[in-house]
Amino acid sequence: YAIYRTENLADVWTDITETLKKVDKLLAKRRGNEKFLSGAALPGLVDYAIWPFIERLPQSIDIAGHNSEEFLRKELPAVHDYRKQLLADPTVQKVSLPYEQLLAHTREYLTNDNPDKVYKKGDPFPARADPNLLRLYNVPHCQFCERVRLVLAAKGIEHEVINVNLKDKPEWLLDRNPSGKVPVLEIGPDSQILTESLIISEYLDEAYPDKQRLQPEDAFQRATDRLFIETFGAKNTVIKHLYVTENLADKWTDIMEGLTALNKVLSNRRWIHKFISGAEQPCLADYMVWPLIQGLVVLVDLAGQDREELMPKWLPALYDYWRQMPTDPTVQKVCQPHEALVARNRDMRSKIFKK
Numbered sequence: 001y002a003i004y005r006t007e008n009l010a011d012v013w014t015d016i017t018e019t020l021k022k023v024d025k026l027l028a029k030r031r032g033n034e035k036f037l038s039g040a041a042l043p044g045l046v047d048y049a050i051w052p053f054i055e056r057l058p059q060s061i062d063i064a065g066h067n068s069e070e071f072l073r074k075e076l077p078a079v080h081d082y083r084k085q086l087l088a089d090p091t092v093q094k095v096s097l098p099y100e101q102l103l104a105h106t107r108e109y110l111t112n113d114n115p116d117k118v119y120k121k122g123d124p125f126p127a128r129a130d131p132n133l134l135r136l137y138n139v140p141h142c143q144f145c146e147r148v149r150l151v152l153a154a155k156g157i158e159h160e161v162i163n164v165n166l167k168d169k170p171e172w173l174l175d176r177n178p179s180g181k182v183p184v185l186e187i188g189p190d191s192q193i194l195t196e197s198l199i200i201s202e203y204l205d206e207a208y209p210d211k212q213r214l215q216p217e218d219a220f221q222r223a224t225d226r227l228f229i230e231t232f233g234a235k236n237t238v239i240k241h242l243y244v245t246e247n248l249a250d251k252w253t254d255i256m257e258g259l260t261a262l263n264k265v266l267s268n269r270r271w272i273h274k275f276i277s278g279a280e281q282p283c284l285a286d287y288m289v290w291p292l293i294q295g296l297v298v299l300v301d302l303a304g305q306d307r308e309e310l311m312p313k314w315l316p317a318l319y320d321y322w323r324q325m326p327t328d329p330t331v332q333k334v335c336q337p338h339e340a341l342v343a344r345n346r347d348m349r350s351k352i353f354k355k
């Protein structure tokens with residue numbers, strides 16, 4: 001039962017092995033030299049009553065990250081041999097699931113049972129129940145992960161999300177992206193890996209051409225969109241103040257200079273369109289800059305500025321766009337409302353600047 005009760009099986013591995021060895025001893029004693037517990041040539045009621053437990057027993061070993069086949073052979077000889085006999089029984093073959101399937105079901109149950117789980121160092125790798133399902137390694141409040149989630153939602157691409165703790169990273173995240181950054185996308189049965197939010201987003205748009213296209217057909221327009229996304233990202237240094245500046249009001253002149261530059265980049269690109277796409281729906285470029293723009297307005301609020309007074313006058317492009325994007329159903333589905341973001345960032349800042 002450890003698998004259902006203990007988040008980090010490595011912590012209780014000694015208890016698990018001790019319990020398993022006791023089971024092995026008990027089984028060896030009861031069975032003697034017989035094939036089955038019934039003492040007969042065929043399994044009896046006692047065997048069928050015990051089998052479901054023996055059948056599931058290796059799961060705790062595999063889910064704890066060890067190799068159950070090897071462990072059973074070396075450490076639990078009675079269980080290993082008894083399993084071999086029972087697995088040869090036609091009734092067991094008819095009724096029981098193959099072990100790999102049983103394990104996959106349990107792993108799926110353990111993962112899906114707790115979609116809010118945040119994986120950290122030492123946590124066993126959550127097995128991919130369906131290798132054809134895309135998997136996104138994610139941090140809910142990360143702007144770059146939000147880019148990818150927007151694209152997945154806008155295109156309606158099925159996927160699963162594994163949340164990770166960036167302060168205490170699981171080893172298997174570092175295996176997948178040695179820089180330790182999210183987002184990371186894991187693709188197909190060969191577990192191909194892609195990193196970098198913009199690259200992942202472009203890949204998704206191209207790999208799923210039957211779903212709504214988010215990039216322009218024209219190569220030059222695609223290139224200028226990319227240039228815009230990269231320029232906006234590179235110029236967005238002002239956001240660092242959220243994390244490094246305790247008193248934002250003190251730095252307001254610097255912050256305002258940064259915001260004005262970004263307002264200019266946006267107004268140069270957007271003209272009078274609702275969205276950067278120029279169409280009725282946002283495009284990939286919108287989904288790439290939107291998470292960054294949300295952060296900028298949070299910064300204005302947390303600096304104690306009167307947003308409704310300041311922005312329409314001095315940062316009109318950012319303001320208008322900030323009001324426009326939440327009309328998009330994908331943004332409504334994926335993004336947190338502004339007030340929630342402000343509260344989260346205030347909370348984060350109070351932890352950073354706690355004396």
Ligand SMILES: N[C@@H](CCC(=O)N[C@@H](CS)C(=O)NCC(=O)O)C(=O)O
Pocket residue numbers: 139142143144166179180181182183195196197198
């Ligand atoms: N250029 C990357 C940036 C990703 C990034 O910086 N992610 C942050 C979270 S918002 C991260 O994983 N930080 C963890 C670290 O640097 O150790 C992208 O666009 O995907």
